[in-house]
Amino acid sequence: MKHAIEWLRRLFHLDSAWQEEIESHLAMRTDWHQQQGIAPDAARTRAARDFGSPLRALEAVRAVHWAPWLDALAQDARHGLRVIRRSPAFSVAAVATLAVGIGASTAVFSVVDLLLFRSLPYPRADRLVSLGFSGPIDTSEFNVGNAYLDWRVHQHAFTAMTSMYPGGQCDLGEAPPLRVPCIQVEANFLATLGIVPAAGRDFHQEDDRPGAPKVALLSYPVWQSRFGGDPGAVGKTISLDDAPVRIIGFLPRTFEMPQLGEADVLLAEQLDEGVARAPRSTVFLRTFARLKDGATAETARQQMLPLFTDSVRRYVPPQLQREVGLVVRSLRDRQIHDVKLASWLLFGAVLALVALACANVANLMLARAAARKKELAMRAALGAGRGRLARQMFTESLMLSLAGGAAGCVFAWALLRTVVATAPEALPRLPQARMDGRVLLFAVAVSLAAAIATGLLPAWERLSAAALAGWHSAGSGRSWARPVLVAAQVAISLVLLTGASLLVRSLWKLESESLGFQPRRVVTATFTLNRQRYSSVEKQDAFYSEVEQKLAGIPGVSRFALSDTIPPSGGLRGRPFSNIRIAGHPPLPEQGGMVAFRYVTPGYFRALGIPILAGRDFDEKERSGTETPVILGQSLARRMFPTENPVGQRIGLGDDGQWTPVVGVAGDVKNSGLTDASQPEYYQLRMHRSWAPGLSAVALLETPLDAGTLERWVRRQMATIDPALPVTIETMQTRVDRLSERARFLAALIALFAAFGLLLAAIGLYGVLSFLVAQRTREIGVRIALGATPGQIARMAVHQAGVWTLTGMAAGCVASAALGRIARGALFQVSPFDPLSLAAAALVLAMAAAIAAWRPARRAAQVDPAVSLREE
Amino acid sequence: MKNTDRLFGSLELLVLKTLAAGPNHGFGITVHVETVSKGLLHMEEGSLYPALHRLERERLISGEWRQTDNGRRARLYTLTAGGRKRLTENEASWSSVALGIERVLRFV
Numbered sequence: 001m002k003h004a005i006e007w008l009r010r011l012f013h014l015d016s017a018w019q020e021e022i023e024s025h026l027a028m029r030t031d032w033h034q035q036q037g038i039a040p041d042a043a044r045t046r047a048a049r050d051f052g053s054p055l056r057a058l059e060a061v062r063a064v065h066w067a068p069w070l071d072a073l074a075q076d077a078r079h080g081l082r083v084i085r086r087s088p089a090f091s092v093a094a095v096a097t098l099a100v101g102i103g104a105s106t107a108v109f110s111v112v113d114l115l116l117f118r119s120l121p122y123p124r125a126d127r128l129v130s131l132g133f134s135g136p137i138d139t140s141e142f143n144v145g146n147a148y149l150d151w152r153v154h155q156h157a158f159t160a161m162t163s164m165y166p167g168g169q170c171d172l173g174e175a176p177p178l179r180v181p182c183i184q185v186e187a188n189f190l191a192t193l194g195i196v197p198a199a200g201r202d203f204h205q206e207d208d209r210p211g212a213p214k215v216a217l218l219s220y221p222v223w224q225s226r227f228g229g230d231p232g233a234v235g236k237t238i239s240l241d242d243a244p245v246r247i248i249g250f251l252p253r254t255f256e257m258p259q260l261g262e263a264d265v266l267l268a269e270q271l272d273e274g275v276a277r278a279p280r281s282t283v284f285l286r287t288f289a290r291l292k293d294g295a296t297a298e299t300a301r302q303q304m305l306p307l308f309t310d311s312v313r314r315y316v317p318p319q320l321q322r323e324v325g326l327v328v329r330s331l332r333d334r335q336i337h338d339v340k341l342a343s344w345l346l347f348g349a350v351l352a353l354v355a356l357a358c359a360n361v362a363n364l365m366l367a368r369a370a371a372r373k374k375e376l377a378m379r380a381a382l383g384a385g386r387g388r389l390a391r392q393m394f395t396e397s398l399m400l401s402l403a404g405g406a407a408g409c410v411f412a413w414a415l416l417r418t419v420v421a422t423a424p425e426a427l428p429r430l431p432q433a434r435m436d437g438r439v440l441l442f443a444v445a446v447s448l449a450a451a452i453a454t455g456l457l458p459a460w461e462r463l464s465a466a467a468l469a470g471w472h473s474a475g476s477g478r479s480w481a482r483p484v485l486v487a488a489q490v491a492i493s494l495v496l497l498t499g500a501s502l503l504v505r506s507l508w509k510l511e512s513e514s515l516g517f518q519p520r521r522v523v524t525a526t527f528t529l530n531r532q533r534y535s536s537v538e539k540q541d542a543f544y545s546e547v548e549q550k551l552a553g554i555p556g557v558s559r560f561a562l563s564d565t566i567p568p569s570g571g572l573r574g575r576p577f578s579n580i581r582i583a584g585h586p587p588l589p590e591q592g593g594m595v596a597f598r599y600v601t602p603g604y605f606r607a608l609g610i611p612i613l614a615g616r617d618f619d620e621k622e623r624s625g626t627e628t629p630v631i632l633g634q635s636l637a638r639r640m641f642p643t644e645n646p647v648g649q650r651i652g653l654g655d656d657g658q659w660t661p662v663v664g665v666a667g668d669v670k671n672s673g674l675t676d677a678s679q680p681e682y683y684q685l686r687m688h689r690s691w692a693p694g695l696s697a698v699a700l701l702e703t704p705l706d707a708g709t710l711e712r713w714v715r716r717q718m719a720t721i722d723p724a725l726p727v728t729i730e731t732m733q734t735r736v737d738r739l740s741e742r743a744r745f746l747a748a749l750i751a752l753f754a755a756f757g758l759l760l761a762a763i764g765l766y767g768v769l770s771f772l773v774a775q776r777t778r779e780i781g782v783r784i785a786l787g788a789t790p791g792q793i794a795r796m797a798v799h800q801a802g803v804w805t806l807t808g809m810a811a812g813c814v815a816s817a818a819l820g821r822i823a824r825g826a827l828f829q830v831s832p833f834d835p836l837s838l839a840a841a842a843l844v845l846a847m848a849a850a851i852a853a854w855r856p857a858r859r860a861a862q863v864d865p866a867v868s869l870r871e872e
Numbered sequence: 873m874k875n876t877d878r879l880f881g882s883l884e885l886l887v888l889k890t891l892a893a894g895p896n897h898g899f900g901i902t903v904h905v906e907t908v909s910k911g912l913l914h915m916e917e918g919s920l921y922p923a924l925h926r927l928e929r930e931r932l933i934s935g936e937w938r939q940t941d942n943g944r945r946a947r948l949y950t951l952t953a954g955g956r957k958r959l960t961e962n963e964a965s966w967s968s969v970a971l972g973i974e975r976v977l978r979f980v
Contacts, residue, residue, distance in 0.1 A: 018921070018925075020945075021898065022921060024897070024946045024947070025898050025921075025946075027944055028899040051918055057918040060919070060922035061921050063922070064922050064926045068929070
């Protein structure tokens with residue numbers, strides 16, 4: 001240690017001291033010449049001439065200090081290579097093990113780095129926050145127009161605050177137009193984020209005034225594909241929703257929306273204060289802000305609380321006031337709010353896998369060290385110091401780790417490509433994951449850590465005085481390190497297996513969750529009408545009638561229905577429970593949360609297989625009537641009419657004072673995702689000549705045909721009605737599966753890592769056990785000669801493995817229980833302490849351990865005493 | 873009389889011998905050798921420092937920064953016990969080498 005410090009000091013500080021020494025020599029020589037009566041200048045020249053080149057002298061001095069180190073390095077490397085080549089099986093095993101660990105962790109890092117660590121693509125991105133109301137309407141924070149207008153004027157917590165309308169779309173171009181994401185943002189939106197357009201200009205305040213001529217900023221991909229990246233395209237006009245719009249600029253390539261949504265076109269928000277302030281206004285915004293220096297999201301939240309409380313009092317309906325809160329959180333937390341846990345779980349799992357791989361390789365190296373004891377003792381006897389031997393061994397593990405790291409990078413690349421190809425939407429930003437410099441740096445860092453972890457322990461163990469002194473080959477095997485390593489591997493493996501079985505069980509529960517409807521054989525066609533072209537009820541009505549007639553007429557379509565939304569993905573309309581009135585009844589209690597509703601055609605319940613539990617289904621004839629009949633979902637019916645028959649009651653659903661009859665009760669369906677509790681729901685009949693159903697619709701087609709054939713039919717029919725209308729066609733099953741995609745992704749990856757972990761732990765156990773049996777062959781031979789039965793010998797050999805495995809399993813159980821709490825949020829209807837999952841994991845592990853122990857035990861039992869005693 | 877350094881390790885021998893008289897710096901060593909050899913031996917100053925550092929790495933001498941009498945900072949080298957031992961060995965082998973060369977040269 002002292003030498004190392006001395007060496008480092010030399011390396012970093014003494015180089016200047018060497019130079020100073022030479023300079024001091026020259027000065028003294030100059031003094032000396034001057035004393036001989038030579039003039040100062042001439043004395044200096046002569047001193048320099050006497051000395052020769054000071055640079056060359058300094059080089060020579062440096063060489064004196066560096067050469068031994070470089071020699072030793074080259075020697076270690078040569079020796080390491082020789083050792084690695086001499087035992088190819090060992091080397092391949094070690095490199096492969098490390099490659100799996102490093103590769104898996106690098107692949108996962110490349111994904112979670114984008115979510116957890118890498119800074120977002122805005123200047124000083126850590127200052128950006130998302131803020132707004134939290135409430136039962138949306139899973140992310142939102143804002144309402146009138147509250148935002150107040151905040152914008154009165155807030156002091158931020159240097160800037162900005163807003164956008166979420167989720168707009170428009171038709172870009174002509175014949176046929178392309179439906180693209182088209183987002184309206186406030187004039188200071190880009191400036192608040194710190195983004196400057198790549199060409200052209202940002203929005204001006206004038207552009208943002210209601211009624212100002214429409215101008216647009218286009219995304220980089222649109223710029224490239226439509227204009228070939230030509231900056232001269234600024235000022236040109238494009239068609240948006242059949243209206244000409246001037247392009248004022250283009251966004252930079254790296255631009256992304258703060259809520260990670262897509263945006264091909266940015267338009268000025270033109271928030272109309274008159275509209276936003278109107279009673280019952282429904283201006284719905286996302287708001288973002290930039291923190292002042294020194295402020296945190298929490299301090300900003302405290303500062304905003306008075307404004308928020310004021311807004312709640314003024315603008316939030318009384319029955320909802322208790323259900324809203326103020327959220328101010330970092331942009332990163334806003335972006336990854338529902339995948340933070342998944343990311344950390346994945347990262348934790350691969351780090352555990354790396355630890356396991358390192359333990360495995362350390363163990364291999366320990367076993368080999370015992371075999372190399374003679375060589376090391378010889379080298380020690382020949383004068384190699386302990387430090388020198390330790391460095392030698394470290395060089396070996398470093399070479400193995402770097403080889404493992406290089407192979408791991410290849411493995412990581414393959415794994416990443418597979419993951420991105422199979423589940424691109426399982427995590428946000430997943431398709432952006434690349435093996436770039438930062439990720440490679442991580443791989444190098446993990447490799448170095450692995451070198452230290454796998455090299456240090458054996459170096460320390462091997463160099464204990466006893467090992468070096470001994471020439472004896474009858475190793476005692478009484479090392480503490482090996483059992484500890486095996487137990488640690490078993491423990492980590494158990495934790496991974498438990499996690500995997502919890503996630504798989506949770507996934508199974510999720511997928512077998514009753515949806516309340518039958519997704520099978522139903523194909524959906526989703527579309528949104530262009531607001532300009534379908535501006536009247538007559539046009540909309542004509543369109544929808546034609547759609548119903550033509551799609552229902554497709555041969556092979558047995559059932560057809562039209563709705564504005566469909567389960568189970570949420571995004572449906574809602575209103576407060578307490579807004580509903582029942583004729584002849586007192587008002588409903590406040591704080592009932594939200595109630596969801598849809599507008600459906602009579603075939604809806606049959607197409608999705610939703611049972612009508614009481615009353616009757618809608619009837620086609622009713623659609624031209626004057627009253628809009630309603631069917632209640634079962635849970636809503638129970639809440640509204642706990643003791644009465646809901647069928648035949650009349651209820652009021654709007655503020656228009658109209659009453660509508662309840663004609664039936666339908667079974668409940670999952671309508672806000674698979675994991676969340678369903679919202680109570682009711683259905684209104686899609687009436688002819690009604691504005692209510694809106695511009696977005698989903699057609700449901702039940703058919704025995706295969707989805708591809710039907711899709712072609714549907715597209716052809718839709719094109720005859722409106723060739724410019726983009727239609728998305730999916731099977732209902734795909735839509736349902738998408739909701740469990742993340743759970744499936746997480747379960748599959750963790751299960752994969754657990755399988756790797758199990759394999760490594762089993763190999764580790766097998767390796768150590770085989771080694772011990774080989775080492776104790778002589779002892780076993782003696783025992784057999786003295787009358788021990790093969791069974792006794794096998795039991796003796798396995799006994800040790802059993803003790804280590806059980807110790808590891810006990811530790812693994814404790815760790816699983818401790819870590820379980822963290823995983824709770826990722827589980828669905830499964831307790832993190834689920835005994836079944838733990839038992840399954842332990843059983844799998846025990847079986848693997850038994851398989852790993854079987855061969856060495858058999859070999860021990862088959863030892864021939866005559867042969868083993870003759871050795872040596 | 874320039875190449876005194878590589879001749880049978882003579883540079884090392886001269887350094888060790890000079891330091892046996894007491895601690896000295898590099899410049900002092902060159903002056904000492906020139907003076908004592910009455911100008912017959914002249915050290916190549918550029919080669920002196922690598923030699924000093926090599927001897928220090930071998931722990932035959934140890935160096936330390938000090939203030940000299942006339943106020944300059946210089947690195948003073950002191951002979952270690954190992955250095956003293958090496959000096960004795962080298963002096964003996966030098967004498968026998970010199971004697972051997974002498975004999976060869978005188979042989980007619």
